[in-house]
Amino acid sequence: MAEHRDANRDDNTYEAALQGLGEALTNLKRQRGAPSYDRIRARGSKLLGEGSASSKASMSGVFAGRQFPTMDRLLWLVRTVLSYQDGEEGRPPQRDNPILEPWRERWRQIDALRKAARRRSSTPESASDPLSTQPHSRSEKQYYPLHRPLFSGHPVRHLAFSPPEGRWLATSSADGRVRLWDTEVLAETRDPRTVTTGPVTALAFSPPDGRLLAVSSTGQVHLHEAETGKLQIALPGQRQVTALAFSPDARRLATGGEGGVRLWDVNDGVVVRTCQVDDSVSALAYTPDQRLFITTDGGDCYLWDPETDAKIAASYSEGPVTAMALSPDGHVLATGDGGATWLWLVADVRTPNDGGMILNLYLGGDREQIRALAFSPDGWLAIGSNRGVRLCDTTIGRVDAFGEHEVYTGDLLVDDDVTGLALSPNGRLLAVTVAHSNSVRLWKS
Structure with a gap:
């Protein structure tokens, strides 16, 4: 009482x-x-x-x-x-x-x-149901730090967990080396699975089992067997690649950069589709139905259907899009820029601007730089910025009489200048890198 x-x-x-x-x-x-x-x-x-x-x-x-x-x-x-x-x-x-x-x-x-x-x-009853979507029914998601960071020897530039459970964590560092870490024992593999290349610009594991690891560097994309490190195929001929995304069936690999987006056949190593966009591509994300979200440094966001070659301008931001993530069910798209995180209902994405936007999440204060975004399977969004890492529950929110949505925003999980983050596909592990550090910090839920 x-x-x-x-x-x-x-x-x-x-x-x-x-x-x-x-x-x-x-x-x-x-x-x-x-x-x-x-x-x-x-x-x-x-x-x-x-x-x-x-x-x-x-x-x-x-x-x-x-x-x-x-x-x-x-x-x-x-x-x-x-x-x-x-x-x-x-x-x-x-x-x-x-x-x-x-x-x-x-x-x-x-x-x-x-x-x-x-x-x-x-209430205790509602907090015990982690998948409930009733307003204010879930308690804040808890991650506990693992007191054993992964030391790479150089600042880490990119992070990627292998599906489906996040057994492997791939990292690229400033020395151009790609390392593969075993998250069960928190140690780097010491066999040929460690891949060395030139300056790395993006990493991506293939679904659904993480069999392939795509590594982009110096205008080329190399596909390696994740378990052995053996080079499977090299995809040449594109200016600097800044974004990678495997299709849900792993038959296609999308590469994005200054020349737009190219869609490659993973088995044959040939280009099957191209998509021209304004400005350089900053991020790519596949929807479950094989469409592709494309964001650019100029603030544009497109939804591209490779089967029909239809390209829809989904939204627009005044500043460069610095991060993007799509919820696993494909229903919510998150984009970040120089000061905010935006959430979009994918079902409404054909309607530009106000029709697709459901919320502007403003976090922390003025001039916050959004560096990375990642969704967990149960709808939590991890947001990394120069202010730290916040966890937001995007499934909890009531719609008021004016169509506005409320989203529960958690407290800071990391209070530091975050340069990158990744969530394991099952949402159990969170990897974070911060400025002026040669290590990867890990949290477990």
């Missing part, structure tokens, strides 16, 4: 704080000439871009104290409203202007109250 009362008190405190935020925003809008929501949206989109813009209905919910915005959306609203002077249009404050700091602090306080209320409102 006491716990129930505490949960109610936290909920009321959160609701009161959210109401206070709405009142503060309403007062600010009134002081600046009371511009309409339509004018705010149009002006903010023109001055600050549409990346953090809200619909008219969403803005109404925020100003009424019913809806909690992401920090990015809050700052977008505040900066836009501050650009008005007695109803006349002026210039918005820069993101580093001290006038915005009280709004950031208010957001952090409300976010802390919301997290506390969620934790206390979780």
Whole structure:
């Protein structure tokens, strides 16, 4: 009973704080000439871009104290409203202007109250069901550090776990060497399975059993037998390859770089399809139905169907896409850029922009650089950035009256400048690399 009362008190405190935020925003809008929501949206989109813009209905919910915005959306609203002077249009404050700091602090306080209320409102029955998708029904995912890092001798550049259980972890380091680690004994293999190549730009294991390891370097992609290290085939002739992805049936390998995307027949080593895109390819991800997501350094995201050669512009980001991950069921696409993580419903991806976006996850603070994203089979998303690693439960979230989704965001798992991360296909192991370190840190759930 006491716990129930505490949960109610936290909920009321959160609701009161959210109401206070709405009142503060309403007062600010009134002081600046009371511009309409339509004018705010149009002006903010023109001055600050549409990346953090809200619909008219969403803005109404925020100003009424019913809806909690992401920090990015809050700052977008505040900066836009501050650009008005007695109803006349002026210039918005820069993101580093001290006038915005009280709004950031208010957001952090409300976010802390919301997290506390969620934790206390979780019942033991709902927390025991790790696959439940009812709102607020799962407890925070727990990973425990393994106190035996993997020392490579040089900074690690890339990580990849072998399917289906993550028995092997492939790493590439600054010396151009690809190492294969046995995750059961936490040691590097000392036989020909260790592969040495030139400067490595990407790694990928073939599904469903990790039989092949693809290694790209100096414009070539080498396919090795993962267990023996034996070279199977070399795929030549492309400018620097920056992304690799095997098709779900392992018959095709997609390579992406400055020249777009090439689709190779794994057995014959010949190109069977090509896809031209603007800018250099930054990441690739296959859907379960053999379509391919492509992101570029210019901020574009495409969904390409190699069978029909249809290419759909799925979304657009103002800055370069720095990371991408697709949920194992193919339903949610996560993309990261210079300041946020975006989630997209794949079912809605044919509708550009607002139609496909379900949430902007803003984590940590301004100028966060998203470095890596990875999904676990049960819907948790690991997000690595210069602020650390967070775990977000993308399956928990209620849809409010305005179509906005809530996602439970966990606390920082790693508080460091993360350069890369990978999750084993079964979600049991998490590998993380950080700046100025020659080791790989491992966590186990």
